[in-house]
Amino acid sequence: MIGSGSNARGAVSSGGVAPPDEAFLGVHDLTKNFFGVTVLDGVSLSLTAGKVHALLGENGAGKSTLINLLSGIHQPDGGTLRIDGQVVAFSGPTDAQRRGISTIHQEFSLFPTLTVAETLFAGRLPVNRIGLVDWRGIAAKTEAVMQQLGADIAPGRRVADLSIAEQQLVEIGRALTLKSRLIIMDEPTASLTPREVGRLKSVIRSLTAEGVAILFVSHRLEEVKELSDSFTVLRDGAVVARGEIADASIDDLVRWMVGRDLLEEGRHHAISTPGAIVLEVDNLSSRPRSARSAFVESISFAVRSGEIVGLAGLVGAGRTEIARLIFGADPIGSGSIRLNGHPFRPSGPGDAIAAGVALVPEDRKHQSLFPSLPISENFAAVGSVRPGPFGFLRRKAERLALQQFRDRLKLRAAGADAPIATLSGGNQQKVILARWLVLKPRLLIVDEPTRGVDIGAKLDLHHLLRELAADGVAILLISSDLPEILALSDRILTIRSGRLTGELAGREADEESLMRLMTLPKAAA
Amino acid sequence: MSLASPTSLVRPRPPTNALAFLARFAPLIFLLLLMALFTFLAPRFLSSLNLFNVLRQVSIFGIVAVGMTFVILTRGIDLSIGALIALTGLVAAVVAKGGVTGRFELTSGGIGLAWYWAALAAILVGGIAGALQGVFVAKFTVPAFVVTLGGMTIFRGLALIIGNGGPISGFDENFGWFGRGMVGAVPVPVIVFLVVVVIAGVVLHSTRYGRSVYAIGSNPEAARLCGLNVNRTLISVYALTGLCSGLGGFLLASRLNSAEAVAGSQYELNVIAAVVIGGTSLYGGTGNIAGTVIGTLLIGVLLNGLVILNVSPYVQQLLIGAIIIGAVTFDILIKKYKR
Structure with missing residues (x-):
């Protein structure tokens, strides 16, 4: 399985038979159709014990479908799966798990009202002699697993109270307790901070040292390059390249994935002279809601017209909380905000919107999307086009507005009446951005704008x-994505535990200096 | 799969296959099949007299079902409407009769107030009662099921207190016209129902308010971050259902020429069934008024057809329950299969 250096489609024959002797899971000529559309076309790959295999491709390339086939969620229409050389067919996800394949999906399958310990052992709670659940044993085992992950999460905490990063660690912990021989990780690092990614990397290394095979899906190619042994690139449902990771450069990988050469991502344009101050935050503090929730304290900074200011910090450092204070989504404790020179104290998001502030929140699924509504309604939810008398909507004008954004944002969608759920993550995010841009905001706050977005759409969004x-x-x-912050920001503010710890000019900053400011107490910075 | 052709974004795409068609029109198809079946078994079912009869029978709970559609679209539920119909009916009766003392006498000037005061009082009381429940749902985040379950008991209790346990009967002709009168061949309640349907349909489909109802039902947190006033909208949908119940209470008192505390019992079941059969999702964010009208007609046709066929009232109950579950299951299965 040597990779082809060529960019041409079909340069790699998909008929290559994986050597069955050493592979834990052999995938041969797998095909899947949905309603007559071939979404997976003769895909073969082999996953070896103790090795990390990277699965690459843009959203819509067929990665999710392949994962769903391997984890037993869907059944293939053609081709074979072999475990240890034996042909197998999974009757469902539990069957796949029983045979040693565990999957950490991008959308977590956690139970929000259960505790961490209950989540890890859901469906197979150990019992004591008289048939009651052995809570003490579970707590101890949970602590052991969390320690292995280097995570400080108490077994009794409710999953709903955890941060996204912590929830993901719990999900990984669940796969660990299943004693799986293959762990499929779909974008495991998408919402982790660099430190947590580092921890995950060491976890992955210890897993492979114990002979576990890993199928690793990520859009972050630096990680892929660092972590994996071999790779497969999918495009339009077929394998376009595969091989040893050492033989491929990041540029090669990107070219195979997108099928075109990337614009030089590069650093930010030399800053144009920034305009007037739009946002001025002075000594801003949040109102403490509970002892545990992040507490933003005495934050002061300014953003000028025409300027991109990056806010870097670990997950839970208070980045999102600052955004929510400015947007009026959370109550302000003390301090003041000035917008275009005027004092501004929003009592709710409506006030902020009226004042020309827009917020694209971090959690697209829970904070942005209206899943049951079509694209057009998702676009117009804020009231893009001023309604007529009695609040009558002007649908024609709204459609025209959406049409304009379609071209500008390179939105790929079947039609304005299609459900928003039919779009890929990147296109959904473009619709959300269009929702706000149509209001012509003076201040745009974007929180993790490219999380879970494929690389093509990511570049579109950066542009x-x-x-x-x-x-x-x-x-x-x-953004948790430091290269993204570095590529876009004119100035970068770092924040740690709810306080500003530093400010760097975009040109001077690098990942190291940022990480230092994000992780060290202010006194040491 | 995201495919783009240059003009595709502004053109709605018609349903492409039979399943999509079936999923979209399942309640309507079900209604037509049921009508065909009843016509086959008892040809007089299809007579215009009987059809208007069906319409008159459904118009009152149909009006309330329209309000309930708004509530269910926001992921809520209102169990109090039957009791509220009884309460508002008695309010209308008391106003029209000039107090409980005159409960069996025909009002003849001087004692009671004119029908419009009675109607207004019923509608206002309904609206206020609904709004109060909405406050508990929105501001105090008490589950709607609990608030309206409590409301149901409170309103029924108030109705018993007002009517002192007995009926208030005998209204003047103007009062009675709304429940029993005709305009040409069309019963008056049917006209009122149609007016309510048209207004609600337009509000829901074509106004900013209607859009916020859908948005809040689809994702309340996202709606808040889009600057929509979630609390106010939530309170308003319960108030709206209260208004509809008040109108329904007035019409029922008018039709029966009597109001009493046991009126409107089990209305909540028919109303919720009509909305859900009509395709409005209890998970919020999906549904429309047209569906509710079809669901309302379906229940009306069912009740009427079983009576025409001389089916025992005991068996009727059983059949209605089974058909409600069957219709909704069919709808869910079709939608699942389509995907």
Whole structure:
């Protein structure tokens, strides 16, 4: 299985038979159709014990379908799966798990009202002699697993109270307790901070040392390069390249994935002279809601028109909380905000919107999307086009507005009346951005704008943010993706435990200096 | 799969296959099949007299079902409407008769107030009662099921207190016209129902308010971050259902020429069934008024057809329950299969 250096489609024959002797899972010529559309076309790969195999491809390339076939959620229409050389067919996800394949999906399958310990052992709670659940034993085992992950999460905490990063660690912990021989990880690092990613990497290494095979899906190619042994690139449901990771450069991988050469991502344009101050935050503190929730304290900074200011910090450092204070989503404790020179104290998001502030929140599924409504309604939810008398909607004008954004954002969608759920993550995010951009905001706050977005859409979104800044919009960018922050920001603010710890010019900053400011107490910075 | 052709975004795509068609029109198809079956078994079912009869029978709970559609679209439920119909009917009766003392006498000037005061009082009381429940649902985040279950008992109790346990009967002709009168061949309640349907349909489909109802039902947190006033909208949908119940209470008192505390019992079941059969999802964010009208007609046709066929009332109950479950199951299965 040597990778082809060629960019051409079909350069790799998909008929290559994987050597069955050493592979834990052999996938041969797998095919899947949905309603006559071939979404997976003769895919073969082999996963070896103790090795990390990277599965790459843009959203819609067929990665999720392949994962669903391997984890027993869907059944293939053609081709074979072999475990230890034996042909198998999974009757469902539990069957696949029983045979040693565990999957950590991108959308967590956690039970929000259960505790961490209950989640890890859900469906197979150990019992004591008289048939009652052995809670003490479970707690001890949970603590052991969390320690192995290097996570400090008490077994008795409710999953709903955990941060996204912590929830994901619990999900990984669940796969660990299943004693799986193959762990499929779909975008495991998408919402982790660099430190947590580092922890995950060491976990993956210890797993492979114990002979577990890993199928690793990520859009972060630096990680892929660092972690995996071999790779397969899918495009339009077929294998376009595969091989040893050492033989492929990141540029090669990207080219195979997108089927075109990337624009040089590069660093930010030399900053144009920034305009007037749009947002001025002075000594802002949040109102403590409970002892545990993040507490933003005495934050002061400013964002000028035409400027992209990055807000970098670990998950839970208070980045999102700052955004929510400015947007009026959470009550302000003390301090003040000035918008275009005028004092501004929003009593709710409605006030902020009326004042020209827009917020694209971090959790697309729970905070942005209206899953049961079509694209057009998702676009117009804030009231893109001023309604007529009695609040009558102007649907024609709304459609025209959406049509304009379709081209500008390179939105790929079947039709305005299609359900929003039919779009890929990247296209959903574009619709959400269009929802806000149509209001022509003076200040745009984007929180993790490219999380779970494929690389093509990510570049589109980066391009768009730069374009908006050039048009004079003040942009506050929050991201866990340090290369993204570095690529886009004119200035970068770092935050730790709810306090600002530093400010760097975009050109001077690098990942190391940022990490230092994000992780060290202010005194040491 | 995301495919793009340059103009595709502005054109709605018609349903492409039979399943999608079936999923969309399942309640309507079910209604037509049921009508065909009853016509086959008892040809007089299809007479215009009988059809208007069906319409008159459904119009009152149909009006309330329209309000209930708003509530269910926001993921809520209102169990109090039957009791509220009884309460508001008695309010209308008391106003029209000039107090409980005159409960069996025909009002003849001077004592009671004119029908419009009675109707207004019923509708206002309904609206206020609904809004109060909405406050508990929205501001105090008490589950709607609990609030309206409590409301159901409170309103029924108030109705018993007002009527002192007995009926208030005998209204003037103007009062009675709304329940029993005709405009040409069309019963008056049917006209009122149609007016309510049209207004609600337009509000829901074509106004900013209607859009916020859908948005809040689809994702309350996202709706809040879009600057929508979630609490106010939630309170308003319960108030709206209360208004509809008040109108229903007035019409029922008018039709029966009598109001009493046991009126409107089990209305909540028919109303919720009509909305859900009509395709409005109890999970919120999906559904429309047209569906509710079809669901209302379906229940009306069912009740009427079983009576025409001389089916025992005991068996009727059983059949109605089974058909409600069957219709909704069919709808869910079709939608699942389509995907």
